[in-house]
Amino acid sequence: MSQSIGITKYQLFCVVAASAGPINFGWNFGVTNLPGDAITKCINGPAHLIGGLPSCIPTSDTIWGLVVGCFALGCLTGALASPHYSNIYGRKTVLIYSNVPAIAAAIILALAVDLAMLVLARILVGVAMGASVCTFATYVVEITTPRARNSLGAMTQFGIIFGIMLSQTTSLGLSNSPLWRVLFAMTGALSLASMAVLRSCVESPKWLAMKGHLAESREALQRLRGDADCTTEFAQIASIVSCSSSGTEMVSSNIGAGDGCPKTCSVIEVLLGRTPDNLRHQLLVAATIMLAQQASGIGGVSFFSYSLFSSVTASNPSGSTSSPTLAQILTSVMAITGTLTMPISMVLAVYFGRRPLLIISHVLMGLCCVLISVGSIVGASSLTITMVFIYFSAFMIGAGPIPWIVPSEMTPTYAVAAIGAISSCVGYVCIFAIGLAFAPLLKALGGYTFLLFGAMNILAALFFYVYLPETKDRQVAEVVSVHSVGIHSVLRAKYRIEQQKDPEL
Known part of the structure; x- marks a missing residue:
């Protein structure tokens, strides 16, 4: 049956094509890292005009942190708006046309004065x-099978880290004046490429069925599943339409599979608990998992790894020379290391559950944060640099990819877009806060800064040990039927995924 197959060629193509969005996200996430000093401190020489545009724009570290963090504020707005528009116009349509404001932004960045x-x-x-x-x-969740999702579900984080790696390595040659403008404007080229390749992808079969386009839904599903028999899977998807036609609002466990009533829930309805199933536990876990991802300190490392490395490689400070500094080279190598670690993470996801990988990831990151602080305090630069690299790799095996996967794997289709938007917004608020505060915090606390992140990682590991359900290789309906009972500890036997939901709970 089609639900049990792995990755097909066309399914892989659609996921890779759509991952141009996360790649562009990663590009913009990391692109401000290396050229920051050239822009704000005019290290390539006094401010002057080049082609009518200023060579640099002097400002303080705090204000530059605001510029860096504003990216997250925009992400928050986009994430909140996306469920509404993707439910109306389709997932593919939003993926394509979300590139339009990015192209406009690229033009403004290139001409900024x-x-x-x-x-x-x-x-x-x-x-x-x-x-x-x-x-x-x-x-990704709506076009993949549970088996394929074990690997392809990590494509969000893989795309992001690949984009960060591209921006960091490209920045080595474009971080001076006036080439930082070219560097910033490249997001427009990525957006144009994304718009072109996405036109060859199919729309989500589930979304098509929810809109009553059954013939198109079946055709899209068959293309995604190759030669597999899609009869049973399509029948489950088609039940959405039959529910709509009958006018009944199903609140049984079937709706957990996303195969019940097609009425989608808004962000407000989910927050207020106005959903057919009790999704309080899913909402808590989805929000916390993204909060923990950013509270781990990864935002500070990604945004300001250059400043961090510069603080422990004082013998090779940044200057007005065109040659890359040791700190810049280390920043790029760190991004490359993260990219190379991601395939390992995708393999681990096939054999191990989401829960153990996430817990192990946060524990390792917590230990690394403590040792980063120790190295910074005692002046052991080699220890600090080594621990930053291990920290980044530990992030990639769990805390990086899993927060993008789990919310969709434990949430029914009618609420998946809303809960995904809420969890993403939590993450973006944290990214903005860290982008704004990390540089001043690093300047004020020095080596002690990462002790805070170490504590956050240990707390996150404890939370996931108690509250995070395992979702690997399980249908959404299974998870929803067991865990839609309000906030609870998953350690108790009655909440094991193999058991059915008890109406008395």
Whole structure:
């Protein structure tokens, strides 16, 4: 049967094509890292005009943190808007047209003459990336089988880290004046490529069925499943339409599979608990898992790894030379290391559950944070640099990819877009806060900064040990039928996934 097959060629093509959005997100996430000093501190020489545009835009670290963090504010707006538009116009349509504001932002970035233009462009490109990444996560879950999702579900984080790696390595040659403008504007080229390749992908079969386009839904499903028999799977998807036609609102466990009533729930309805199933536990876990991802300190490392490495490689400070500094080279190598670690993470996801990988990831990151602080405090730069690399790799095996997968795997179709948007927004608020506060925090606390992140990682591991249900290789209906009973500890036997929901709970 089609539900039990793995990855097909066309399914892989659609996921890879749609991952252009996360790649662009990663590009914009990391692109401000290396050229920051060239822009704000004019290290390539006094400010002057080049082709009528200023060579640099001097400002303080705090204000530059605001420019960096504004990207997350835009992402928050895009993520909140994406469920509404993807439910109306389709996942593929939103993935394609979310690139339009990114292209506009690229033009503004290339022509920026002051901080206001940089802030506007960062917010605008954030809106595009927030909508794209949030919709991508939903799209992947809706076009893949449970087996294929074990690997392809990590494509969100893989795309993001690949984009960060591209931006960091490209920045080595483009971080001076006036080439930082070219670097910032490249997001437009990525967006144009994304729009072109996405036109060859199919729309989500589940979305098509929810809109009553059964023939198109079956055709899309068959293309995604190759030669497999899709009769049973399509019948489950088609039941959405039959529910709509009968006018009944199903509240049984069937709706947990996303095969009941097709009425989609908004963000407000989910927050207020106005859903057929009790999704309080799913909402708590989805929000916390994204909060923990950013509270782990990854945002600070990604945004300001150059500053961090510079602080422990004082013998090779940044200057006005065109040659890359040791800190810049280490930043790029770290991004490459993260990219190389992601395939390992995708393999681990096939054999191990989401829960153990996430817990192990946060524990390792917590230990690394403590050792980063120790190395910084005692002046052991080699220890600090080594631990940053291990920290980044530990992030990639669990805390990086899993938060993008789990919310969709434990949430019924009618609420998956809304809960995905809520969890994404929690993450974006944290990204903004860390982008704004990390540089001043690092300056004020020095080596002690990462002790805070170490504590956050240990707390996150404890939370997931108690509350995170296992979702690997399980249908959404199974997870919903057991865990839609309000907030509870998953350690208790009666909440094991193999058991059915007890109406008395």
